Amino acid sequence: MKEITVIGAGIVGIVTAIYLQREGHRVTVVDRQSPGEGTSFGNAGSVAPGSIVPVAMPGTLKQVPKWLSDPLGPLTLSWRQLPFMLPWFLHFQRACNPDRVQRAAAVLRSLNAPSVDAYVDLLGAAGAPELLRREGMLHVYKTEAGFKASAFGRRLRADNGCAMELVDADKIRELAPGLSPGYRWGFNLLDNAHVRSPQGVVQALAAHFKHKGGMLIRANVTDIRCDAGAGVQLHTDDVVLTAECVVIAAGYASAKLAAKLGTKVLLAPERGYHIEIPGAVTAQHCPVTDGESRFVATPMAGGLRIAGTSEFQAADAAPNWARAETLAKLAEGMFPGIKVENYSRWMGVRPSTPDSSPVIGRSPRHRQVLFAFGHGHWGLMSAPVTGQLVADLVADRTPRIDLSPFRPERFSLY
Numbered sequence: 001m002k003e004i005t006v007i008g009a010g011i012v013g014i015v016t017a018i019y020l021q022r023e024g025h026r027v028t029v030v031d032r033q034s035p036g037e038g039t040s041f042g043n044a045g046s047v048a049p050g051s052i053v054p055v056a057m058p059g060t061l062k063q064v065p066k067w068l069s070d071p072l073g074p075l076t077l078s079w080r081q082l083p084f085m086l087p088w089f090l091h092f093q094r095a096c097n098p099d100r101v102q103r104a105a106a107v108l109r110s111l112n113a114p115s116v117d118a119y120v121d122l123l124g125a126a127g128a129p130e131l132l133r134r135e136g137m138l139h140v141y142k143t144e145a146g147f148k149a150s151a152f153g154r155r156l157r158a159d160n161g162c163a164m165e166l167v168d169a170d171k172i173r174e175l176a177p178g179l180s181p182g183y184r185w186g187f188n189l190l191d192n193a194h195v196r197s198p199q200g201v202v203q204a205l206a207a208h209f210k211h212k213g214g215m216l217i218r219a220n221v222t223d224i225r226c227d228a229g230a231g232v233q234l235h236t237d238d239v240v241l242t243a244e245c246v247v248i249a250a251g252y253a254s255a256k257l258a259a260k261l262g263t264k265v266l267l268a269p270e271r272g273y274h275i276e277i278p279g280a281v282t283a284q285h286c287p288v289t290d291g292e293s294r295f296v297a298t299p300m301a302g303g304l305r306i307a308g309t310s311e312f313q314a315a316d317a318a319p320n321w322a323r324a325e326t327l328a329k330l331a332e333g334m335f336p337g338i339k340v341e342n343y344s345r346w347m348g349v350r351p352s353t354p355d356s357s358p359v360i361g362r363s364p365r366h367r368q369v370l371f372a373f374g375h376g377h378w379g380l381m382s383a384p385v386t387g388q389l390v391a392d393l394v395a396d397r398t399p400r401i402d403l404s405p406f407r408p409e410r411f412s413l414y
């Protein structure tokens with residue numbers, strides 16, 4: 001049994017804390033906010049074993065000028081950030097190579113395939129099974145050309161055993177009656193599930209962790225020190241906390257904490273937005289992704305959530321609410337029958353690596369510190385396997401899947 005402190009009460013930190021607790025360790029979670037107030041608050045809720053197509057794809061870079069020039073497009077970039085992000089973009093460019101993409105898809109599959117069953121278990125134990133729905137996930141297209149452009153991604157899914165069926169206009173209408181008739185091509189990822197409140201999931205799991213004897217501390221970690229024989233010291237605004245072992249699961253802020261231990265990882269602040277429309281009835285049970293405009297509409301407990309956009313901008317810059325208004329316009333086009341009004345707006349920072357794989361493993365310099373961050377677009381779905389891998393490492397067991405694609409040192413290798 002070890003004394004372990006996890007930094008971060010987002011979905012990755014809380015799920016990791018539960019798996020460590022299940023192995024008999026004494027676990028404390030430290031966060032400067034309440035559980036689930038970070039990026040895990042506002043995601044699109046997909047727990048998607050079939051979401052294995054990395055962001056860097058062959059042809060992605062060719063689309064960038066078109067996306068940047070379209071006011072309703074999925075991508076924006078602060079040119080002022082470009083010099084800081086250049087190394088990230090160079091690694092991203094390499095990740096677009098078709099062989100690398102195939103390897104990245106298999107890696108994402110190994111992380112995401114067990115996620116639905118894991119959440120059935122975790123939420124069942126936490127007494128909140130109703131937060132998870134197993135209804136699949138529709139990807140829809142208005143143009144045949146757009147649908148054809150998704151062929152490589154569909155092949156990656158098929159090659160990796162993702163359950164999928166093609167859908168025509170009639171089937172789309174049957175599964176999502178509120179959708180615009182303009183959507184005529186698509187596919188359904190049959191094994192996918194979604195949660196009805198991403199923050200509710202973190203809160204339910206945090207309450208369960210506490211109920212089982214775990215400790216939650218509200219504090220801002222400002223420094224980490226590993227002195228021989230003194231354990232790991234976490235300096236916070238008020239006190240110094242000591243632990244035998246520390247897990248850094250602080251989302252985007254993890255890069256700064258890893259740097260304090262001498263490890264440079266490439267994380268970009270890839271900001272995303274959502275709007276949530278209370279009372280919008282679309283008669284669909286599953287999330288629907290517009291594969292061309294790249295946003296997703298998920299039925300949530302609080303209303304219809306429209307989420308998406310990639311904005312490369314300083315993490316702490318003020319939100320650009322024009323991006324949220326873009327989502328509102330896209331929602332009007334997707335669901336002509338609903339009133340897009342009285343909605344809430346949210347911005348969050350995806351902790352994104354250039355190769356779409358998270359950073360999971362021991363700190364190269366300090367064995368008693370473990371890294372569990374960088375989950376980009378897939379933190380909700382990848383959290384369970386991440387937590388299980390961390391538990392394997394703490395127990396000195398052979399990890400259940402190959403950890404080499406996640407090693408923290410990989411960014412300094414080329």
Ligand SMILES: Cc1cc2nc3c(=O)[nH]c(=O)nc-3n(C[C@H](O)[C@H](O)[C@H](O)COP(=O)(O)OP(=O)(O)OC[C@H]3O[C@@H](n4cnc5c(N)ncnc54)[C@H](O)[C@@H]3O)c2cc1C
Nearest residue numbers: 010012032038039040044046221251253272378379380381
């Ligand atoms: C628009 C959008 C849609 C998305 N949709 C999906 C989806 O459908 N499915 C999916 O799987 N993923 C999705 N994601 C991605 C997912 O939300 C993230 O990958 C995930 O939330 C990351 O979780 P995390 O626990 O690593 O980080 P966070 O949730 O950000 O948690 C990190 C925590 O660390 C704390 N912290 C940071 N620094 C410190 C410090 N120094 N001291 C103390 N505490 C600290 C923060 O307060 C925070 O609570 C989406 C993201 C966005 C933006």
